[in-house]
Amino acid sequence: MRRATTMNAMHSLRRFRLLAALLLTLFPGCLFAQIGTVVGNGGPGPAKAQHLTVEMISAGPQIAAEGTQTVAFVFSMEEGWHVYWKNAGFAGFPPKVKWTVPDGITAGPLQFTAPDRLPLDTTVDYGYQDSVAYPVTIEAGSKPKVDKNGNVHLGAEISWLVCKQVCIPGRANLGLDLKVAPVRTAVSHDGEKVGELGAALKGMPKPLPLSFRIKATTAGDSIVLTAITGTRETDAEFFPAEPDVIADVAQIETDILDNGAQIHFTRSPNAKTPPKQLIGVLKLATEESYEIDVPIMPGPPPVHAGSGKLGTATAVGAAALAFLGGVLLNLMPCVFPVLFLKALSLLQTRSSQKQHVRAHGVAYTLGIVASFWLVVAALLALRAEGRQLGWGFQLQSPGFVVVLTSFLFFFALSLAGMFDFGLSLTSAGDSLTQKGGYTGSFFTGVLATVVATPCVGPFMGAAIGFALAQPAPVTFLVFTALALGLAAPYMLLTLNPTWVRLLPRPGAWMDLLKQITALPLFITVIWLVYIYGRLSAANGIFAMSMLLGGLMLVVIAAWTLGRWPVRKWSTAVAAVLCVLAIAVPLYASRETKSAVTWQTFDADAVAKARSQGKAVFVDFTAAWCLSCQVNERVVLKSDEVEKQLSQPNVVAMKADWTQYDAKITTALQSAGRDGVPTYIVYPANPSAPPDILPEVLSKSVVLGALEKDLK
Template identity: 45%
Template sequence: MLTAILAAFLGGIILNFMPCVFPVISLKALGLLHHQGDSNRARTEGSGFLLGVVVTMLALAGLLLALRAEGTAVGWGFQLQSPLVIGILALIVLGAALNLLGVFEVGLSLQRAGEISVGRGVFVRSALTGALAIVVATPCSAPFMAGAIGFALVQPPAVALGIFLALALGFAAPFTLVSFFPAIASRLPRPGAWMDILKRGLAFPMLGAFAWLVWVLAQQAGTTALAAILASAVVVSFTAWLYGIAQRRRLMGRSFKVLLTITVALFLGAVVPLPNVLQAGAEPTAAPQTATAVAPVKWSPHTVNELRGHGKAIFVNFTASWCITCQVNDRTSLSTDAVKQALTRTNTVYMVADSTKFNADIDDAMSTFGQGGLPLYVVYPADGSAPKVLPQVLTPSIVINALNQASGKKT
């Protein structure tokens, strides 16, 4: 248990450097720069972020454990298997990008537009950013993390929550330490006019995250859902623009009430129909396939059992469209010419287990290997002996060596 707690804490720290988390973490770095020289405000930022991370992590972990206790085989990142969650998260990220671009401001009253709110406003916004960071982080699985989560999912609830708490503390640790120790914060650049340029520049990683979420939604639910989320994005953007006009002009009285009514009506008109549209538009999608020379075979427990021990090695790629680490491994390792040639030369059966949508068999198989999250790569030797689990971050040499060993062929 102590090993799993330490692994979760280290995995949480590493998670800060994964590509899916960068857009949100950059928001907190900007917040620290705003409060440099004011230790109280910096501590408020750090405390809010820590609380948001811990509460959201424990809430997700509690829901995950409850679902598993009821017999539903779900794992880390389970909420991203829902098109509705993906759609709502995409609109939230879009709203954050528009805020960074200055279309509107968050937490400012109409009478104080342009001022920096302090105290409780800073704490709440930091807590919400921490919550968003955890939700966005779930597609990623850092080194040390998957094994710790896999161990947690087969433990009693108290032990499991302790491991997830360690993961949350590790994730929040770097930012919280900088917030609470002025000596570290003093090494950051001085605030200035350049920060306004940086703020707008950071909107583009958020827009990139929005584009990625829209792509994932299209993989999950098809073109109808894609059209719905793009139309909602236009309406939400227009709503934000109207709200920004009200803030800048400090509209009051009847004019503001009319504008506010229009804004709320537009926003509700975009968001309320989403659940029905996304579910109705759901259609089967093809499994994400690596461009290998070997034709991919759709994974199933039955197919694996049929093919094992018949003189061919089997390589199983447990992946999902929303798993960024999976996509990076596909591009940097599994799609390389060297790996393609190794698959052909060793006559390996290449299988794809697609978890973009919920698949109980895949989650059961991952639990069997002690893995709580994607990616997962398993190589079954040609002689039918015990399978081997590869690291979550691949290189071509790791894959090629594993294929050579599994097939009994030399390089």
């Protein structure tokens, strides 16, 4: 079975959204433009709004009495900007339309063609780039009310959210006239076959063919959708129709089968109970899409044969590929620095030590094999519980990622020359003759395995995919071959000491090369920070920030060891700092339940509370506002602020502007603001003016304002 990764081609460009989001947090003056501005003059358009153009079109100029006609709203976005599907994904909202039509005319709901995945740094949106049409079916009664020209006017106020690095809500007044024809008159529907409207209707999800077999299964937090279509699907995507069912992550794993595909999800962390149905759209590589509504059954997914290179391969063939993949794995950035340091030790070995060198090579190999066996045992044990796991499953654990990131960063700082870590832990060197040297070589093999698990080198993917689908003895055979391949280059050097003469003589180049080898480790650390953010889908940016804070503690620990080397007290301080570096991101990422009862914003409720001598704190926020989320987590959810907001003489209200709300817009404009985040404290004294707080909050600012306004 071959692993395929479903990714949008624009993924690499969208990583810049993280930087933009941080800039918005630090410079809150970069807010949304005027939200109250409405484009369009009531005609079909096109109407130019910020970063897009919207127009209203019809499939034909007429509508027959007791008949239907199709109209559509066509959005054309600037490069890189997107609008949303009916389920926006992690953040955002789809377009909404408010109709003004004469009696006898009925407008149906917006229809949504199959969307694209729009991966962010840690999550994903579902929507459309470039252009899209949202069709609507218009239905006429037997006697619709017409104007003096025999027309019916369809008026529509449509609102939307368009996003790139920032998100901007917009509205437009559009409309068009349709000539009403007598009952059963044949009217034109040519537009349903061509142009944007034709493309949208063609892309509408279809009912499942009778020949398709669809099954959804769950084990733990894993959900697997198995689609048997009778064709080897080279690509398959699923878009959930409802939020909080599956985690909105930027990357989804898909197993390509001989006769279909299996798509692997993780249950949404926001789901209060395990979902019972999987409802949405299945999109295949053929650009065909189908409506899915299946129950989610407990248990492992059905096993189907894949058609990758190892579909009919023997266990011996898989082991051979695994061995070759293990050898090439030494060239991966995760592993090469470890192998390089082991090779460095051989340059300093005297001829009398050759026997010890061979023994250290054996110990190094045993460390790798034992580590691989431990990983495989864990894989098989978890597989027995019905979980879907693959190589590198350790990276699904936030704790493991934090520890691995901190360790690799600490090791990279040593390689870069910030302090002397001591090559006795990672190479034989002069300690080959010492009794404890074999233990060091064994655990160097363990280290090589730990840093190798995030990597999948050439030939490994097919071999591992085959091994994980086989009985336990075959799985152990393939992974043992992989371990031996990883250990082979160093083992060959120790068994053939004369090859050492081919290596260059020791010199200053060794320090330079050692520093160069730090670069792959730093790159790996960046990738692991990204992975950690993805593991915290709901608060990815905050989680990444906390991990970066922990790495700053690692830098201080490394500086301490470099400034005061070989001191017991400096080693102890560095150890404490490294423990804190691991504890800080793990502790900070815990989800805590708010002690504050937040009411929905209502201007009348504000006035009523103030008349009763209560102060009102209003949080104008939105799900798509990252600055709002940072302020909420860092300040509003702090114990001190929550304690004050929970007082009986304080009312906490949340004005959620995730979707356009005219009342919230009015309240913002009356306060002289046109975007979020905005925080307003209405004093207990009804005659006192409100206090508008800064966009970047602090505990002291909030507590001071509440204390003042309660008087």
